[in-house]
Amino acid sequence: MSEHKLPMAESGAPPPPVQVESSSVRLVGTLAAAGAIAGLAIVLVFQWARPRIEEHQARVLAEAVTEVLGGPERWQTVFLESGSLTTAPSADTAGLDRVYVGYDVNGDPVGIALVAAEAGFQDVIRLIFGYDPGSGDVLGMKVLESKETPGLGDKIEKDSAFIGEFAEVGSPIRGVKKGRATDAHEEVVMITGATISSRAVIDIINHRLDALRDPLGRFWSSPRALGAADAASPARASGSTSTRGGA
């Protein structure tokens, strides 16, 4: 038989020093002091870390918008207020749904980037995709956050063939299994072994477009979106304009 030994009973370690029973005040006091010090340490580190984390998130968003819109010259945030898109919302922007409109060198809009999130296989998948309301095409897709199964479901983030499927694909997108693809414009070939995650990505995009198709179309066809004068200074007043690479 193997000789069993509890890991707690350390060989060679002397027993803990014998202490007299401590008073409740001392016990509570010790833990309260330790908690206060721990809290202070965490707050200090948090204050150091927060700007870095936020800066990184802004950079990730800027890169993602640029990527899914095929490298626009600049882009601006547009808010969804009472069923229509506006560059200058009347209320506080904090709680408003938002999309990102990209413009080319001439100030013409090239597409709209939308962030969407829904349940995937493991947890919520958060992604961003570009959409051209003129043609109804999805321009590109990038997963921002997912906890899909490593090596399988997480291919929705890493498999360049799958991600490439979302460049200029018609909407609503239809997912097909490998080998069953026809050459239809709205087809996306799903990942073998990650069908649920692949389908989730497709559904997230389709649902988001279903919900916003009307306001996106109205915004796109209105002179506000197409007018060169407007695009030349997109929402400078709101301070939400970004040029390429800047956030």
Place this chain on the structure above:
Amino acid sequence: MRATTPREDLLRGIWRENPVLVQLLGLCPALAVTNTVANSLAMGIATFFVLLGSSVLVSSLKRWIPKEVRISAYILIIATFVTIADLVLNAVVPDIHKALGAFIALIVVNCMILGRQEAFASRRPVGRAILDAVGTGFGFLIALTLMGSFREVLGNGTFLGVRVLGEAFEPWIIMILPPGGFFTLGVILLAFGWWKERKVEQVRPRRWPHGVTTGVGGA
């Protein structure tokens, strides 16, 4: 009970009392995040720093921690280091932080860390506690990396993302799924046990037919 030398304190955790392979502690992260080498390394390093920081603090503060609330105090110290590690990883290496997800926060409940505080750091001087934490943390890192290497190579055909097995190799996808963690751990423990038994038999032939000198601890 025999006193240990500093050298023993350092080396014990790496091999003879490896937390994962011998003591079977910290199995939750060892099974959960070892699907790639990069995740294993990041988890091992994060745990290493939490263990080191906690051991230093527990060992320095042991005189002021009443024994009735020592476990609460250790958990508080460990949780503080984990939260700091979580924030720092998020600020400095956001991609790795993203890959490890909730498992960084779950370092708090890694019983290997609490075990070292209770069994060693709370009874020994700071220097010894540092040696013990470095050894144990390094042993944990080695065990995780070993598992991660097996699982990534067999399950994905890659090592640290670089393809090492030819295109003809069909990845054993199960190896990067949860069952693969159990298979890998089982095979590694089997190999470890077999190697030890053989070593014992070489030293004392036929004294103990099933002789395993270093026992496997419970939970």
